[in-house]
Amino acid sequence: MTKSPQSSSGGAQLLDRAVILLDLVADGGVNGVTLKDLTARSGLNTATCHRILNTLVGHKLLARDDKKRCYRLGARMAIYGARAARGPGIISRCEVALTRIRRRTGDTIHLMARLNHDSVCLDRRDGECVVPTLTGSIGGSVPLGVGPGSIAMLAFLDEDEQEFIIRANIERYAAYRDLTADKVRRLIAETRDRGYAIDVGELIPGIAGVSVPIFSDGVTPNASLGFTILSAKLTPGTLEQYAMILREEIAAIVDQ
Amino acid sequence: MTKSPQSSSGGAQLLDRAVILLDLVADGGVNGVTLKDLTARSGLNTATCHRILNTLVGHKLLARDDKKRCYRLGARMAIYGARAARGPGIISRCEVALTRIRRRTGDTIHLMARLNHDSVCLDRRDGECVVPTLTGSIGGSVPLGVGPGSIAMLAFLDEDEQEFIIRANIERYAAYRDLTADKVRRLIAETRDRGYAIDVGELIPGIAGVSVPIFSDGVTPNASLGFTILSAKLTPGTLEQYAMILREEIAAIVDQ
DNA sequence: TCATAAAATCTCACATTATGAAAAACAACT
DNA sequence: AGTTGTTTTTCATAATGTGAGATTTTATGA
Numbered sequence: 001m002t003k004s005p006q007s008s009s010g011g012a013q014l015l016d017r018a019v020i021l022l023d024l025v026a027d028g029g030v031n032g033v034t035l036k037d038l039t040a041r042s043g044l045n046t047a048t049c050h051r052i053l054n055t056l057v058g059h060k061l062l063a064r065d066d067k068k069r070c071y072r073l074g075a076r077m078a079i080y081g082a083r084a085a086r087g088p089g090i091i092s093r094c095e096v097a098l099t100r101i102r103r104r105t106g107d108t109i110h111l112m113a114r115l116n117h118d119s120v121c122l123d124r125r126d127g128e129c130v131v132p133t134l135t136g137s138i139g140g141s142v143p144l145g146v147g148p149g150s151i152a153m154l155a156f157l158d159e160d161e162q163e164f165i166i167r168a169n170i171e172r173y174a175a176y177r178d179l180t181a182d183k184v185r186r187l188i189a190e191t192r193d194r195g196y197a198i199d200v201g202e203l204i205p206g207i208a209g210v211s212v213p214i215f216s217d218g219v220t221p222n223a224s225l226g227f228t229i230l231s232a233k234l235t236p237g238t239l240e241q242y243a244m245i246l247r248e249e250i251a252a253i254v255d256q
Numbered sequence: 257m258t259k260s261p262q263s264s265s266g267g268a269q270l271l272d273r274a275v276i277l278l279d280l281v282a283d284g285g286v287n288g289v290t291l292k293d294l295t296a297r298s299g300l301n302t303a304t305c306h307r308i309l310n311t312l313v314g315h316k317l318l319a320r321d322d323k324k325r326c327y328r329l330g331a332r333m334a335i336y337g338a339r340a341a342r343g344p345g346i347i348s349r350c351e352v353a354l355t356r357i358r359r360r361t362g363d364t365i366h367l368m369a370r371l372n373h374d375s376v377c378l379d380r381r382d383g384e385c386v387v388p389t390l391t392g393s394i395g396g397s398v399p400l401g402v403g404p405g406s407i408a409m410l411a412f413l414d415e416d417e418q419e420f421i422i423r424a425n426i427e428r429y430a431a432y433r434d435l436t437a438d439k440v441r442r443l444i445a446e447t448r449d450r451g452y453a454i455d456v457g458e459l460i461p462g463i464a465g466v467s468v469p470i471f472s473d474g475v476t477p478n479a480s481l482g483f484t485i486l487s488a489k490l491t492p493g494t495l496e497q498y499a500m501i502l503r504e505e506i507a508a509i510v511d512q
Numbered sequence: 513t514c515a516t517a518a519a520a521t522c523t524c525a526c527a528t529t530a531t532g533a534a535a536a537a538c539a540a541c542t
Numbered sequence: 543a544g545t546t547g548t549t550t551t552t553c554a555t556a557a558t559g560t561g562a563g564a565t566t567t568t569a570t571g572a
Binding site for chain 1: 266267268270271272274275278282285286307308310311312314315317319328329330331332333334335336337338339340341342343344345346347369371376377378393394395396397472478
């Protein structure tokens with residue numbers, strides 16, 4: 001959980017709790033999350049947890065894998081998602097931009113968003129040459145702090161929140177080559193100065209990336225737009241040039 | 257609302273109500289839905305409604321357009337959706353199939369799912385020649401009963417539920433050329449006999465379609481896979497042949 | 513195979529939480 | 543400025559959700 005808007009407590013405890021659980025399940029990923037995990041992480045009483053989960057499953061917001069006795073996001077969630085993507089949110093606003101950038105450069109590009117401690121891929125266009133990316137296809141995610149797409153967002157949050165997230169993710173960084181909390185902090189500092197995030201083969205050898213944050217509401221960096229390119233294709237100035245392209249497109253998106 | 261699993265009443269009234277509202281907002285579409293609408297359609301007390309909506313907005317499951325004073329699906333919904341699409345649900349299971357069919361035939365193909373009284377486009381691959389479709393891009397929807405993609409699902413529901421849905425949609429049919437409830441009933445009967453749904457230029461002149469239902473749980477037709485083709489490209493037997501292709505792919509998807 | 517542990521599910525008395533009528537604040541017309 | 547319709551807040555009331563524990567089901571080991 002983020003420390004932030006938990007316990008909105010406008011008189012809807014049950015709903016707040018349901019959202020906590022939805023979040024935990026969403027974070028749980030492809031493997032699914034078990035009841036025990038959920039009670040532990042949410043701090044909720046087992047019975048309460050169970051009751052809420054059952055209801056959510058009943059409404060198909062969650063699905064239950066009876067075999068593995070665990071919970072995942074449900075069919076209705078996927079449908080809602082498809083509908084939401086159509087509304088006047090980031091995804092549909094970026095759709096044109098993505099396609100246009102793809103045509104202009106021929107490179108792989110993706111739209112990332114923040115969900116709790118993770119950075120989730122919302123949309124992407126594959127480039128002419130297939131490059132391995134951190135997140136894989138739409139819906140894939142990495143811990144915030146990993147990769148330029150996520151650093152671009154992280155770097156422009158309040159320092160408190162940054163620290164909170166880094167702390168929460170600290171053990172997960174180990175899975176990404178020689179990434180550490182301190183390195184993340186250094187990358188953040190550089191990114192703030194530069195205005196955009198870059199990575200030159202530090203996470204996946206031979207693969208570089210540039211990402212620019214999107215301040216959808218003018219204040220909070222809730223999303224980012226970024227390239228993934230083969231380091232081999234880099235010439236001096238390529239990254240700067242790509243950052244400019246992203247900036248332009250984002251500017252066009254943000255002011256309506 | 258569907259008569260079905262409303263009021264699950266396992267001791268989570270508030271959650272049930274929240275889902276009702278989420279559904280209404282999702283149905284409301286691109287224009288957004290106002291509080292008044294929501295209270296009217298849900299039958300909930302204004303204060304209760306307002307409280308729930310506020311909480312949902314707080315969690316970004318819904319978003320509020322302060323200007324137009326109405327509610328839409330929120331950013332978090334889109335993110336959940338992206339994640340859900342990645343799990344072992346219909347979407348990811350159909351992904352390969354979609355791409356393969358697209359390569360085999362070169363035609364436009366889409367995956368539809370049922371949401372209340374509507375049929376929503378979950379995924380699609382565009383064909384070599386651009387054809388106009390009823391639903392447009394991902395997230396687009398039509399009332400159940402309109403178009404082969406939705407008839408394919410509707411036809412294999414219980415008769416009671418069919419009638420319920422047709423009644424609910426009856427006024428909306430008028431927007432689609434000369435479609436009427438009776439015509440929908442006739443199409444359903446034909447589809448049941450045939451095993452798949454077809455349309456030859458009756459909804460959009462010059463555009464034909466074939467769709468086969470997917471019984472993801474073995475019983476309920478929760479989704480469908482279908483082609484949209486130019487009538488001009490039709491030769492005798494094309495539709496049958498396409499239906500076979502769909503059947504094959506669906507068979508492969510359903511048993512694991 | 514049976515015994516043991518662990519996790520999931522159910523039950524029910526209790527009080528915290530959610531409810532909705534009504535009033536207040538706010539917009540939108542005329 | 544007056545009037546109407548919509549949104550937001552308040553608060554006493556009770557219905558809803560809570561969670562400790564009992565029970566059942568499933569997993570693990572000997």
